Amino acid sequence: MAQPGRAPLLELRGIRKRFGAVQALYDVDFEVYAGEVVGLVGDNGAGKSSLIKAIAGIYATDSGEFRFEGRQVTIGGPNDTARLGISTVYQDLALCDNLDVVANLFLGREEARPLVPGVVEELDEVAMEQRAVEVLRDLAVRIPSVRTPIAALSGGQRQSVAVARSVMWNSKVVLLDEPTAALGVAQTRQVLDLIKRLRGQGLGVVVISHNLADVFEVCDRIVVLRLGRRAGNFDVRGASREQIVAAITGAEFGTPGREGTA
């Protein structure tokens, strides 16, 4: 869904990545616009994770162009992408079960205030709790209390906390790796609603998923990877599930939607 006159928030051109004898990514193009949810689908080994890790800066790419907000940028590592405003929520969520929601949202960025100025600082729990309540309310995340330890939350609530943490530090693009993989029906709904709210706030969202029902519900556009190449780019409004499956598996239909709108 190219939006004429608007540059993509994030744009990758001709990304190549090779692991030994395996060409994991071959001339892959990828782009996300602000306020857009892009589904990244493909079979196992299609290159989804490699592409996400390339975007997150974990893998250095062999060649290709990386543009952010129209400017060409070079990515040296995860810190570079974080500075640009790209954040990633991996499947393991990286939360500390023994700490409460506030502590997890501020993990590594705790706010402190001077107790004895210049000598001793103590955690500013009041400021952190206020901000946590604000962030969770903006995203309409429902949890028992911001002082609940993560261990006491459901899978959907944990996913929501992890997503809230990734977007509360001025993120512009969020990458979600299988956000609904281990969730029940109600919890999946909670997370899909959260993704829609992120779009409403103008973020670019990339969702990796195996679940086509979820992808069709929440995404504006679907990019299909197959054997390390981009095998399709579909506007969900004009695409059928059969077309996506065909692109994933490589079955030939010659459907017009294939790479049609790219």
Next chain:
Amino acid sequence: MTSVARDPRLIADRPGVAGTLEGFWRRVSQGEIGSLPVVVGLLLIAIVFQSLNPNFLTPRNLTNLVLQIAAMGTISVGVVLVLLLGEIDLSIGAVSGLCAAVMTVLNVKTGLPGALAVGAGLLLGAGIGGLQGVWVTRFRVPSFVVTLAGLLGWQGVLLYVLGDTGTVNLTDPAITNLAGIFLGRGLGWLIGTVAIAVFLASLARRHRRRVAAGLAVGTRGGLVGRIVVVVGGILVAIAILDADRGVPLAVLILLGLVVFFDYVTKRTRFGRHVFAVGGNAEAARRAGIGVDRVRVAVFTLSATLAACGGILAASRLLAVNQSSGSGDVLLNAIAAAVIGGTSLFGGRGTIWSALLGALVIGSISNGMDLLALASSVKFMITGGVLLAAVTIDAVSRRGRQAAGRA
């Protein structure tokens, strides 16, 4: 503004005293037991020994008891820190002996002033801890192995430092006073009053800030309960100690360390990072926390506190010898932390468990000494208590998991 949308399925405590008690019992039945077993255990121990020997609960014996646990409790504070990180430090006994020996040899044989000798002992402890911490983080050798090597190696250094002297006696009052003097009546009450004032002031300040920010505050019953326990505890303790010889300096040192490290773990960035690393080291690393720096710092603190405990023990014994820091010093310090309720699995526990656990072990040992039981019985009973404490931890962990709180 006050809170996030509440889940309607959530059980909330009803207001009032009845609601507070109800919520307390619900959390206990779900395995959120905290220090409850150890407090119940202490009460049981007191009742049993007092009924067997009426001298147990006298001010004289209780004062002896707290003097006996000062060194163990101090070492145990360091153990709690290491356990919170999800690591173990087996070298603390040997380090406590070595640092006390170095302090003594410097003071007695080379004539270094007492205060400087104590400083040198503490510094040596910090250096040893730093070295072990760097070894664990730099070479990724499990802390169990590094500190086991330390247990053997530092004991060897202790023997080397003492040479063929065997026992060295301490006479310098700057050192022997540490575990030997008592604060006068007035001074004990003065310090107690200041402690209560600081406690109430910080409680009030926190409460005011939360109310001003529109955040939830605890129930009135919980607040009153906390004040009664802390203020009552301080007053009763000073009254008992004063009925004998006064507040021992060694006990004040132990309590000071407990309060200080309790504050550090709960209210500072460093403490938060210790809990984060103990809970999920990978998550902490990805959040930008210097996991290795935290680990090295904690091992440094652990060995420094071990040195501090060793110095208190030497000051009480008025000597160091070749068995300083060996025997049950290491195991008692670890047992105290675990009996007090700090989890062996990392990320859960409080510094207070060092004091509570040391009180349990100390009172069992003290009570059995009063009954003149053989040390064979003492070892067996202490072992049984340790096993019971760890079993309670493991069972309550299962209860937490069943209630979704693990």
